[in-house]
Amino acid sequence: MVLFEPLQLGSIQIPNRFAVPAMVTRLSGDDGFVNDGIIERYRRFAEGGAGLIVVEASSIHGGKSGPLLKISDDEFIPGMAALADACHTAGEGKVFLQIIHFLKVARSGWRQKVSDLSVEELELLPDLFADAAVRAMEAGLDGVELHMAHAYTLSSMLSRMNRRRDHYGRTIENRLRLPSMVMQRVKDRVGDFPVGVRFLADESIRRGYSADDASLFAIRFAELGAAYISLSVGGKFEDAVQREGQPLYPYTGYSGDRCMPGDSYPDAANIWLVKIIRDGLRAAGHTTPVLGAGKIGTVELAEKVLGGAAPAESTAESAAGPAPAGPDSASCDIVGMARGLLADPYLPRKAMNGHRDEVVQCIYCNVCKSLDESFKTVVCYLWPKGAIQAPRPQETRAGPAWGDEQELVTKVGPGEVRLRWSKPEHGEASGYDVLRSVDGGDYAVITSCTRTRHLDDMALRNQSLRYRVVPYDRSGFRGQSSNVVEVELDEVAL
Numbered sequence: 001m002v003l004f005e006p007l008q009l010g011s012i013q014i015p016n017r018f019a020v021p022a023m024v025t026r027l028s029g030d031d032g033f034v035n036d037g038i039i040e041r042y043r044r045f046a047e048g049g050a051g052l053i054v055v056e057a058s059s060i061h062g063g064k065s066g067p068l069l070k071i072s073d074d075e076f077i078p079g080m081a082a083l084a085d086a087c088h089t090a091g092e093g094k095v096f097l098q099i100i101h102f103l104k105v106a107r108s109g110w111r112q113k114v115s116d117l118s119v120e121e122l123e124l125l126p127d128l129f130a131d132a133a134v135r136a137m138e139a140g141l142d143g144v145e146l147h148m149a150h151a152y153t154l155s156s157m158l159s160r161m162n163r164r165r166d167h168y169g170r171t172i173e174n175r176l177r178l179p180s181m182v183m184q185r186v187k188d189r190v191g192d193f194p195v196g197v198r199f200l201a202d203e204s205i206r207r208g209y210s211a212d213d214a215s216l217f218a219i220r221f222a223e224l225g226a227a228y229i230s231l232s233v234g235g236k237f238e239d240a241v242q243r244e245g246q247p248l249y250p251y252t253g254y255s256g257d258r259c260m261p262g263d264s265y266p267d268a269a270n271i272w273l274v275k276i277i278r279d280g281l282r283a284a285g286h287t288t289p290v291l292g293a294g295k296i297g298t299v300e301l302a303e304k305v306l307g308g309a310a311p312a313e314s315t316a317e318s319a320a321g322p323a324p325a326g327p328d329s330a331s332c333d334i335v336g337m338a339r340g341l342l343a344d345p346y347l348p349r350k351a352m353n354g355h356r357d358e359v360v361q362c363i364y365c366n367v368c369k370s371l372d373e374s375f376k377t378v379v380c381y382l383w384p385k386g387a388i389q390a391p392r393p394q395e396t397r398a399g400p401a402w403g404d405e406q407e408l409v410t411k412v413g414p415g416e417v418r419l420r421w422s423k424p425e426h427g428e429a430s431g432y433d434v435l436r437s438v439d440g441g442d443y444a445v446i447t448s449c450t451r452t453r454h455l456d457d458m459a460l461r462n463q464s465l466r467y468r469v470v471p472y473d474r475s476g477f478r479g480q481s482s483n484v485v486e487v488e489l490d491e492v493a494l
């Protein structure tokens with residue numbers, strides 16, 4: 001499988017194409033130092049086998065930021081070194097640090113814009129980024145990723161909303177000027193230490209840019225020697241929802257939904273944009289690897305977007321397009337799974353060892369996103385109650401098992417089916433997959449949940465439905481299926 005093949009990123013090689021894209025954990029204190037919780041979070045990603053681990057956005061300047069890692073001073077190097085060391089000891093994956101510059105936001109809703117900054121202030125940024133990259137290198141990390149995505153300073157420079165009237169605004173060359181200076185300065189200071197870049201494939205706001213601009217950005221960063229190009233979508237201040245007394249959070253509007261597409265979005269929701277940009281890059285003669293992300297949560301789908309042969313059971317035909325014929329039909333070269341690997345950091349290892357059925361599958365409920373928004377420790381809804389880290393897979397397994405009783409019952413209403421089940425009698429269930437078959441077709445997981453009930457409101461009238469529930473333990477090991485319940489949906493008046 002392409003997914004399990006190594007890939008060269010500049011001067012280093014990653015052992016496979018699974019990537020943990022940067023994901024703020026809110027585990028650090030306001031002081032910005034690496035602590036034990038942070039190390040444990042990333043140790044699990046490394047143990048789990050991801051080929052590339054991008055450590056969460058870390059600030060390159062001293063600005064107030066709440067719980068966010070910092071790399072703005074040499075005093076942060078020892079913590080980063082401990083983090084790098086823990087990951088390198090635990091696995092083969094390479095560890096990059098995402099470095100970020102952001103502007104001020106206030107609880108009143110006011111926010112500083114790039115048009116408020118003087119040229120002198122802007123021109124401090126290349127050295128701030130370069131100093132941070134040198135610290136990351138000294139800490140023994142394997143590379144840095146320049147954060148030019150979402151609502152932050154460099155993204156706002158690239159944005160079509162950058163209306164500066166000087167040589168840093170409006171035209172695409174001007175919008176690229178500062179980000180290019182940053183990339184150039186960092187490269188000049190770190191030699192062949194790999195420098196990746198993350199920017200938006202599409203801003204997902206009115207009058208924002210889309211893949212045409214992003215394709216030109218990609219060509220520029222490839223020319224400047226980016227080790228890889230990581231593409232995200234949305235996450236902007238322009239459409240963020242103002243909440244009384246709270247600073248703007250750039251993931252509350254439509255562009256925020258597009259950044260972290262929830263359960264109502266199709267799988268691989270953003271990959272078509274990534275493909276346009278990667279194709280443009282290849283047509284311009286650049287081989288720079290491209291990382292795509294956005295609701296790519298299964299091995300089957302990951303392999304498909306990488307251009308490998310799509311296994312027959314893949315369910316993401318609509319978003320990822322028809323089965324590709326060869327490597328050039330790839331949409332990306334590295335698969336970013338943020339929430340998927342938060343739910344189960346051991347997914348890559350389970351997949352490599354042929355235990356795909358033991359994966360705790362992300363359901364894109366976005367509880368993690370809400371926690372990030374309120375500066376609370378980011379955990380996964382599917383982890384055992386109260387856990388602040390993903391559980392490690394257990395060596396011995398006895399999956400949860402039901403007793404002899406009929407455990408699953410349903411109640412049918414107009415256009416909805418309510419399901420309830422009892423807890424398994426043997427073993428402890430950490431969660432439950434709810435499976436449904438429509439009109440005699442194959443069963444598909446419609447949700448995973450930790451509660452013992454589910455409301456299916458995605459049923460159409462006149463459908464013949466069958467349901468069953470499969471419990472899993474804290475390692476994702478599936479136990480015995482429940483009884484099957486058949487339901488005929490009532491005629492609903494139109």
Ligand SMILES: Cc1cc2nc3c(=O)[nH]c(=O)nc-3n(C[C@H](O)[C@H](O)[C@H](O)COP(=O)(O)O)c2cc1C
Nearest residue numbers: 021022023024057260293294295337338339368372
């Ligand atoms: C809790 C949380 C924190 C995130 N923090 C960052 C971040 O620090 N930097 C970044 O570039 N993206 C961040 N993202 C976006 C992810 O990297 C990723 O692009 C997005 O979640 C879509 O990928 P997914 O569908 O695999 O989750 C964050 C996402 C989540 C859910």
